[in-house]
Amino acid sequence: MSSLLRVSGLASGIDYESMIKQLMDAQRAPAIKLQQDRQILEWRQEDYRDINNTLRTFRDTVFQMKLQSTYLTKKTTIADGNIATVTAGSSAVAGTYTFAVDKMAVGASITGKVIGSNIDKSTLGTQLSGISGEQSITISQTLNGQTVTNTFTIDTSSKSIYDLINSINNYVPASGTWKVKASYDANLDRVFLISTETGDGNITVDTGTLADALKISTGNSETTISGQNAVYYFNGVQYSSTSNTTTINGITFNIKGASAKDAYNNAIPTTVTVNNDTDAVVEAITEFIDKYNSTVETIANKLYEKRYSEYLPLTDEQRGKLTDDQIDQWTKKAKSGLLRNDTILSGIVSNVRMTMSAVVPGVSGGYVDNGQTVYTDRLSKIGITTTADYMSAKLEVNEDQLRAAVEKDPEGVMSLFTKSSGEYDQMGIALRLYTDVNNAMDKIFNQAGSSSDYNLVDNSFIGKEIKDIDSRLADWDDRLQQIEDRYYRRFNAMEQAIQQLNQQSAWLMQQFGGNSQ
Template sequence: MVMRVSGLASGIDYESMIKQLMDAQRIPSIKLQQDRQILEWKQEQYRDINNTLRTFRDTVFNMKLQSTFLTKKTIIADGSVAAVTAGSNAVAGTYTFAVEQMAVGANITGEKIESDADKSTLGKQLASQDISGTQSITISQTLNGTTVTNTFEVDTDTESIYDLINEINNYKPEDGTWKVKASYDANLDRIFIMSAETGAGDIAVENGTDSTLADALKITTNPEDPASNKSAAYINGADASYQFNGVTYTSASNTVAINGLTFNLKGVSAKDDDGDPVATTVTVTNDTDAVVKVITDFVDQYNSLVETLSDKLYEKRYTDYEPLTDDQREKLTDDQIDQWIEKSKSGLLRNDTILSSILTKVRMTMSSVVPDVSGGYVEDGQTIYNDRLSEIGIKTTADYMSAVLEVNEDQLRKAVEKDPEGVMSLFTKTSDTDDYDEMGIASRLYQNINYGMDQIFDKAGSASDYNLVDESYIGKEIKDIDSRLEDWDDRLEQIEDRYYRQFSAMEQAISQLNQQSAWLQQQFGSSS
């Protein structure tokens, strides 16, 4: 360990001198730290751009799908019968629909049990009916042609009615599906048992072997002969019955899909004088408003992207504002530090070739022609094909250099109404040979964005937690600087130790000279 000196012999402030010498030696190391900070900031900005690209790519992906442009609007004359939605494959037109019967699940409403006041155990709750010891009930459910039966045992001396309810609800058979749910209403003093699914089927409840528990709980049923039930009200499960364009269909569920339409049944149709259900009308049309909105939203997101890229490409660079050192931070207020950092970060991606390439590609794509689009319509004796965005009212603003687009909504709406197939083809057209020039706008953009994201990833990596090893270009540069900084730390420590050894040796030499001078003065004084 090197002895640290403070100039006791010489009176010189060596600590201050060594600090100044080390400050000069640290200049290259500080420059490396500043370079590292700039790389980190550039990496963050690249990754932020990639997140923006990823969000836009999700929108572009939806624009590649034909279903995005095949949105339908439905109107049902009698909304009390059903709610209806149309899928992209639904055909525009008018249909008739009627509900003859709603789907219901089998259910049991027990009679009032006449429980005793103490319900801490089933035995105490049913004491007046002389129920005690281990009792059991057997429940069978038939659903979709499959019957599942189980016997539930309960110790009435230690378990309550809620333990029995939980056992029924949590039963999981090895074979088949258990869709029985039970509950107990303490205020009504009744048990309710029902099928969790609608559709034809039944539930039967019987006393278990050598047990009268089902009778005591007033839930004994016989679905095959409801009139023979000792207690409880019983309803058999039944399928829904409905008519579509005059043809009758059945369903175990009250949600039915037919011909691209999904009906959520809400009630039974009114009957005519002959007792037949009165059909209501369902009208399906192309949803022009939805298609116009999705296209305008897409243009808005495109504009947001190009503005983000342009802002970075033309952002001013303040070369005099290098990243702050620790000593510089100590001399500034928090607000001053924030303002300095803002200028330090500014312009780091100015004229960046990757961002410039992305912006150029997407801009060219948005102005390109898509050959052989489908559809087209005749106007004033002339066939018009929507083979470019400008044909459907999407054009560059007066400030052409900005790359920002604006939408003429009247022209767009007209194109969507008159040529929905052509507008869809403009965005979604594909190529059997993956020929880029044959693809629609969205398909091309998707490739543009993926290519740009790959370039940024190679340059700056990803902030994802799964990306444990950063092999990007900037990541490797940062690692190289880290290695050089470690070498500099070792070197600076050696230099500082050398300075202290040198000043220590000087201090010791001065101390020896002082001692010799004192001895000589003593000798001269004694000789006189």
């Protein structure tokens, strides 16, 4: 800021403040042009970054289309849904199977008898008649061939039954695993012990003063249930597992109950059917094409957007003369068409368009349609073709043709999208497109940077241009300050000269007036 003393035109009567303002407005024209150029660059940067966000979302969709699991989805049915629910993974083979459950997996448990507790349950000593001092209880768990035993000692004069429960539940053995959980139901006045895992095994409680008083010692409890493995039959072959969830040949069974038995007490098998999920594959491909269309439409809208070159970014002075609505309308036109005919965007559209129309060599399979073999080596062979408006680069789906291809040649359709090869022109459509999108995003990033970039320095092409303008604007600010100070010095000098002339004139008038007397 200038330290120059500025005075008004008291001597001359000239409004030189407004004169200097007019002169400075003319001097500021180049700086205003730089500010407008900077604003246009920022708008272009925003447009590029918006497109990169669109491409990033599209890339996520393309990534899913690269995966074989997208095309290997299966649907399953089980005739008797009371014994199990069934799901099939991508590795499951389509076909019909039999499944029967002889018995479910269960965990071991002990249900104690009614204790007959006293009303005061503040400590074990007050709750249990005849119990005092330190008492111990020994609990063993055998689970799938491994046994863990521990003795829990507690001061019954100061600890309650809930302290004992917590000790059992929080016990961590030095070796092996402890899967016993205890609980006490005050309303039922019973202690429960249960294994948190199913499988062959049992829980035992040694006879003793405390165990007998709690009515959970072996032989003195209400019920004792041993754990058991699930036993089931898949295609007539018997299997067992410690859990009620099991996977065989890519098919996962969640066992819910035992099968009905025949006259010989054998589990009656039910039918499980696994089919390729044509609906899911058709839906995935259709959604992919929809996403592709919306992406190229977003790019095309910017590529062919009309440019209003006569509408430049508004200056602060211009904004002050317009209403908010007028400012919005003006700005909308000023921002329009900033990426019109942009070479980066046109290159992106051209590349993805070529990819979507490309032939994928080496796709095996094919299917017969009306006596002719159809090889699924390009999108057009599975019902995905360009629209009537060829220039739009958008595609349309013939769902009947797509469904026929997925049903009759699922391997070929999968290979069309997912075929992997070291050479770009040998890859499947999805792999090529994923490469195209990544390359496009890199080009836009190099051009405009990223709003989510945490680097303090924007080294993109536009970022460097903006920094260059900022440097030039800083130079202009210094230069304009010097020019303005020069104007004020000149007007100040003129004001002082006029003031001196006025003083001399007044002196002369005084002298002439004195001589006449």
